[in-house]
Amino acid sequence: MALTQIFKTDSKRILSDSFMVFMYIAPWATAVITKAGWVYLGMHYPDVSLDPVITTLAVALLTPLNMGIVLGFQLLEEKEQGVFRAIAVTPLNNDLYLLYRFAITAVVATVMTIFVHELLGLVDINLWYLVLIVVVAACQIPLQALTIAGFAKNTLEGFAVMKGTGFLLLVPLLVAHFFAGESLSWLAGIFPFFWLIRAYQFAVENQLTQFIICIGVGITYTMMICGLLMKYYRISALK
Template identity: 25%
Template structure:
């Protein structure tokens, strides 16, 4: 079923202009960021964190965008009564939704990995470090998909919820200036964990509370717990 859903999502992107824009948005952002970061680096002081913050923001945005994309295709499924039709088939609605969430993660992971490697946003990071950052960053995608579908009934409400949830991307920026115990107030944002990994790669001279692998493990555990909670909320609100 995973392959079928992936194929269907790709067809949706090609058929619907809005979804196509969503799919191309990370590429556009990556292209702009590639030149903009170099431009900023040449014009600001060496201790200015603007280039690093911009690189972090663009990397995190990739997973976020694909989460929004799958969120709206899931709303389409609801409007087209696809979810209701599944109730009379051997495939459970919950299984279908979980597959959609996996697709959101896969798209977010692949896009984040490719764009980060292609743009050299993390010039000194190893391939495996970028893999771990892409993995934790992509976990935002299914989370956003569930947030949008749990608290909106249609695309109009979905856009509002998506924009409001975008405020979560502000917290990872704050993390760049919070190194001590105060980071405990930021760990609830899913993007905090990949942001901290990015920061360790870009600014290795800064001391953090944990090492790279510890942040990765904690980030995966937290995001999985967060997704489990969101799935329960979505299941209850959708009467699955």
């Protein structure tokens, strides 16, 4: 019953908040605009060369991060209201509560990401490769959410943290685009999103061994960081 009530409350909160509604609509709108722009450039400016892999990564596979931002602001609002402290004394403990929030958001983001990827339609990739990649992308949800909710004290600071973490995505994308063939590019592996990018590139090239390694490292590394962020969030939310 408690989880059902949380789901209903979250749904009402998202539908009543224009920013959160926008974050859910943005991936679809961006995919449609990008696809239309791609077709237009192909018809009128055939000499313009764009990278379909990087474009897809920048549009479709950022969808889970959008969902993580929405969840991060939800957790931040609940931290301000003392909801996390209240849950600590109920049968629904904090860890189960957070796991539920992450799981629901991950399921929604996974479905959305696959549909947005296919709507964009710039890269032809094996479905099973795509599903595994989206699993790694879904791991970014708690990372993004806990970064915002853990380090920000209010909504204003939340927006600042959200903007400040943009380089965590931008740097791996730039490295993958301009320095993909260089061994030093692997130094960008300190950024969790880098492993998602590399896994996608290897999937497109059908390099199974490298793909599996990047998937494994991506999930393990991201979950380790999420574990540390969860501990920090518990401390800040229970103050």
